[in-house]
Amino acid sequence: MTQIAENPIGQDQIAQDRNRPAQAPAAGRRPSWIRPAFALPVTAVVAVAAVVTGVTLGGHRGGQAGSADPQAAVLLERVAQVASTQPALDPRADQFIFTEKKVTDQGPPPRTTSGPAPGGPRGTFVRRDWTSPDGGKHWVSELREGQKADEFDVVNGTGGATTYNAVKGLPADPDALLRKFRHDAEGKGDGPDQEAFVLIGDLVMEGYPLPKLNAALFRAAARIPGVAVLNAAVDPAGRPGIGIARTGSSGGRTEWLFSKDYTYLGEREVSRGGKETYLTVHLRTAVVDELKQLP
Numbered sequence: 001m002t003q004i005a006e007n008p009i010g011q012d013q014i015a016q017d018r019n020r021p022a023q024a025p026a027a028g029r030r031p032s033w034i035r036p037a038f039a040l041p042v043t044a045v046v047a048v049a050a051v052v053t054g055v056t057l058g059g060h061r062g063g064q065a066g067s068a069d070p071q072a073a074v075l076l077e078r079v080a081q082v083a084s085t086q087p088a089l090d091p092r093a094d095q096f097i098f099t100e101k102k103v104t105d106q107g108p109p110p111r112t113t114s115g116p117a118p119g120g121p122r123g124t125f126v127r128r129d130w131t132s133p134d135g136g137k138h139w140v141s142e143l144r145e146g147q148k149a150d151e152f153d154v155v156n157g158t159g160g161a162t163t164y165n166a167v168k169g170l171p172a173d174p175d176a177l178l179r180k181f182r183h184d185a186e187g188k189g190d191g192p193d194q195e196a197f198v199l200i201g202d203l204v205m206e207g208y209p210l211p212k213l214n215a216a217l218f219r220a221a222a223r224i225p226g227v228a229v230l231n232a233a234v235d236p237a238g239r240p241g242i243g244i245a246r247t248g249s250s251g252g253r254t255e256w257l258f259s260k261d262y263t264y265l266g267e268r269e270v271s272r273g274g275k276e277t278y279l280t281v282h283l284r285t286a287v288v289d290e291l292k293q294l295p
Contacts, residue, residue, distance in 0.1 A: 069228040072244050075258075076222035082262040084215035090168075091287045096130040096137070097164055098286045098295060099207040101266070103127050103142075104279040130291045135163030139291045164208055172212045174219035181220070190248030193224050197246045198254055201267050207285040218264075233257055241265070257281070 091097055105122040126143040138154040160166060171177060178196060185195030200217045208214070221227060221244075230243030242262070245255040251272030257265045266281035286295035 069226075071229045072227045073222040075229060075242060075244060075262075076218045076227075078262045079258055079264060080215040080218040080222075083218060083264065084211050086211045086214070087209060088211050089209040089287050091133050091164065093133060094289075096132055096288050096291060096293075097208065098288045098293070099129045099131075100283045101127050101205075101207075102281055102283065104276070106275075106277045128294075130288070130293070131164070133164040135160045135165070137291065141292070162203065162206065164206075167203060167206070167208055167213065168210060170213055172216040174216050174223060177216055177220040178223050190250055190252070193226060194246060194248035194254075197221060197224050197227065201254060201256060204256075204264060205267060205280060205282065207282055209285060209287070214264075230255065252277075 102124070103122075103126075104124045123144065128141045128143070130139045131137070140152040140154055142150045142152075144150075170180075177200075181196035181199050182192040185192045185199065189195045189198075200221050204214060204217055224246065227244055227246045230245055233241040233243035241260060242258045243255055245253050247253045253270040254267060255270065256267045259265055264282070266279070268279040269277050271277050284295070288295060
């Protein structure tokens with residue numbers, strides 16, 4: 001078992017996640033178009049007390065049509081340089097990539113093979129994922145304060161576009177990445193630029209230990225018109241942070257948050273009316289030998 005560098009925010013702040021079983025989109029929330037999945041819920045006798053820490057973002061300056069905000073480009077280059085120095089690991093085919101994050105999700109419960117699960121908004125929870133490199137095995141544990149864990153066997157199938165093996169094969173060239181993402185996003189959601197920005201955020205949020213590719217993803221984002229610096233950003237500990245955002249044609253906004261040392265922390269989605277609909281902060285990534293094994 002080998003563990004990668006953890007999020008510098010620290011283990012006392014449990015983080016959030018965009019990896020989640022497929023679900024119906026909430027109002028004002030962009031439905032993810034990567035990694036479709038069906039969830040089979042089980043219950044494990046696990047209780048945790050999670051410390052919930054908020055993130056506050058807002059007030060960004062938009063870039064001009066057809067050009068990226070120069071300040072956002074400078075910020076993302078610094079972020080890319082930091083990302084390129086992170087440890088790299090190449091898990092064996094029989095190992096699993098473990099990620100731990102904290103999620104605040106205002107959307108409906110996940111869909112299962114028998115239809116939507118009962119209940120209202122999903123709320124705040126710690127999410128742990130164990131995923132094989134080919135995506136064929138994927139176990140999820142969602143932990144809420146004072147409750148037993150909800151666990152899901154996620155049925156992905158092998159060879160998906162966002163499995164570790166597939167993502168590892170992407171070109172580590174920002175221009176080539178952006179061309180591919182724009183092409184893949186044609187006819188989807190808010191248009192190629194916004195969907196490419198969201199897809200880049202999704203891939204970064206996967207937490208894969210691929211420093212060269214992660215750096216290229218941030219540099220690709222710096223080439224997208226309309227990406228702007230946030231005027232005010234606060235990290236989960238309440239400390240001043242750094243953020244960028246892009247607003248889609250529907251009015252919904254996707255925001256990325258970084259620490260003062262340019263380390264990626266997570267992202268949130270904000271509806272057209274300014275309501276936070278999804279928040280996720282990454283805590284740690286590791287490679288382990290077994291499903292459900294903790295680093």
